[in-house]
Amino acid sequence: MNREHLSALMDGELDPSLETTVWARMKDEGELARIWNEYHLIGDVLREKGIGNIRLGERVAQALSTEPTVLAPRRFGVAGQPTRWLAVAAAVAAVAVSTWTLQRPEASPSQMVARNEVPAESPAPSPPAEAEHYVAMHRQWSPLSGFQTVDYAAGTVASR
Amino acid sequence: MTDREIDQKLVERAQAGDKRAFGMLVAKYQRKLARLVGRLVRDPAEAEDVTQDAFIKAYRALGAFRGDSAFYTWLYRIGVNTAKNYLVAQGRRVPTQTAVDNEDAENFDDGGLLRDVNTPEAELMSRQIVETVNASMDALPEELRTAIRLREIEGLSYEEIATLMNCPIGTVRSRIFRAREAIAERLRPQLDVSKDRRW
Numbered sequence: 001m002n003r004e005h006l007s008a009l010m011d012g013e014l015d016p017s018l019e020t021t022v023w024a025r026m027k028d029e030g031e032l033a034r035i036w037n038e039y040h041l042i043g044d045v046l047r048e049k050g051i052g053n054i055r056l057g058e059r060v061a062q063a064l065s066t067e068p069t070v071l072a073p074r075r076f077g078v079a080g081q082p083t084r085w086l087a088v089a090a091a092v093a094a095v096a097v098s099t100w101t102l103q104r105p106e107a108s109p110s111q112m113v114a115r116n117e118v119p120a121e122s123p124a125p126s127p128p129a130e131a132e133h134y135v136a137m138h139r140q141w142s143p144l145s146g147f148q149t150v151d152y153a154a155g156t157v158a159s160r
Numbered sequence: 161m162t163d164r165e166i167d168q169k170l171v172e173r174a175q176a177g178d179k180r181a182f183g184m185l186v187a188k189y190q191r192k193l194a195r196l197v198g199r200l201v202r203d204p205a206e207a208e209d210v211t212q213d214a215f216i217k218a219y220r221a222l223g224a225f226r227g228d229s230a231f232y233t234w235l236y237r238i239g240v241n242t243a244k245n246y247l248v249a250q251g252r253r254v255p256t257q258t259a260v261d262n263e264d265a266e267n268f269d270d271g272g273l274l275r276d277v278n279t280p281e282a283e284l285m286s287r288q289i290v291e292t293v294n295a296s297m298d299a300l301p302e303e304l305r306t307a308i309r310l311r312e313i314e315g316l317s318y319e320e321i322a323t324l325m326n327c328p329i330g331t332v333r334s335r336i337f338r339a340r341e342a343i344a345e346r347l348r349p350q351l352d353v354s355k356d357r358r359w
Contacts, residue, residue: 007337011311012161013318013329019161023169026184033180037187038344038351044191045293046312052194053208053282054289054351060186060215064179067216072175072223 006032010039167231174222182222186215189232193239200243200255204282214242288350296343307332308339 005022008014014022026032037057044051053059161169167188173181193214198207218238225234247254297305303325310321318332325332 003341004333004337007340008318008333009161009166011318011336012163012166013333014161016161023173027173027178027180030180033184033187035344036184038347039340040188041191041289041351042293042340042343042347043312045290046297046308051191051286051289052198054285055282056194056208056211057183057187057190059208060190060212061183063212063216064182064186064219067219069177069179070175070182070219070222071177 003032003035006035007039010036164230168227171222171225171227171231174219175225182219185231185235189235190215192232193235196236196239197243200240201246206246210243210246211239213246214239217242285350289347292347292350293343296346300339300342304335304339304342307335311336 005014005018006026009019009022026036041051041054167185170181170185174185190211194207194211197211197214198204201207201210214235218235221238225231244254297308300308306325307321310316310324311318316324318329318336321332321336322329
């Protein structure tokens with residue numbers, strides 16, 4: 001990698017089209033990490049910061065070399081691109097499904113039968129025959145005597 | 161790519177097992193964190209140990225870093241907590257409400273104090289490095305010196321520098337790079353770093 005690219009990267013001024021290449025090279029080239037360190041040191045000195053023990057970084061590096069390597073599940077932080085696009089895709093899909101459902105023409109009964117679909121409002125199941133017989137036999141005990149009621153058996157009207 | 165995005169990129173690489181990427185974050189923030197820790201732990205040798213410990217803790221906890229805050233803000237908290245825990249473990253007084261607590265981590269800046277808490281050896285080496293950098297700056301051609309000064313000290317963008325220096329951005333990029341290289345060239349013998357020693 002061109003060191004000038006590293007210098008520009010440090011300043012946040014690298015051409016975006018070069019970023020992928022530069023990051024890939026940095027992973028493989030220890031030389032670049034050394035230059036990165038030197039450039040940051042120069043910046044700190046120029047800003048008149050105390051630079052402390054110049055060997056501190058090496059001490060930390062040595063201590064880290066004995067640490068197990070961190071392997072964290074991949075996250076998407078500041079850029080957050082994949083997560084953001086997934087969210088957008090999910091929202092678009094939800095809107096599309098809702099729109100399609102609302103705009104779909106009602107299916108005719110014949111189509112429903114043909115597709116073996118169940119209508120939304122199906123009649124309640126009839127009570128068993130024993131229950132109907134029981135109710136008919138005991139109707140005279142009903143407190144509703146004097147009112148016209150509809151028999152549970154379809155089509156029968158009884159007067160009390 | 162902003163500074164925060166650069167850090168986040170390095171964090172993601174480190175999270176994927178690239179220790180060198182974390183080393184680059186250490187290289188970038190070691191002096192800043194050491195200044196912070198030095199404000200709490202006054203002894204120079206102890207401050208170095210605590211700073212190192214803070215970096216190790218940060219590395220171990222890196223899997224939990226989600227990028228909700230800037231990396232340095234997160235590191236700053238680890239540094240402060242590590243220093244306070246160290247003082248407690250030593251039975252020493254912990255500042256309850258310090259300037260460090262109230263400081264905005266992003267803007268924390270205290271250049272002078274680290275010099276006060278340096279070991280004699282580190283102090284000598286530090287002084288030599290400062291002298292070399294300053295001498296290198298003086299030896300730079302005017303246009304390189306101005307470009308790097310505007311960038312590193314004034315914090316101007318390349319575009320702003322280009323406007324001030326009345327030249328294309330590409331020229332600014334080149335001048336800053338050449339200035340850094342010229343200074344680094346004179347520093348390298350002092351740093352005495354072989355190519356294989358780091359990360």
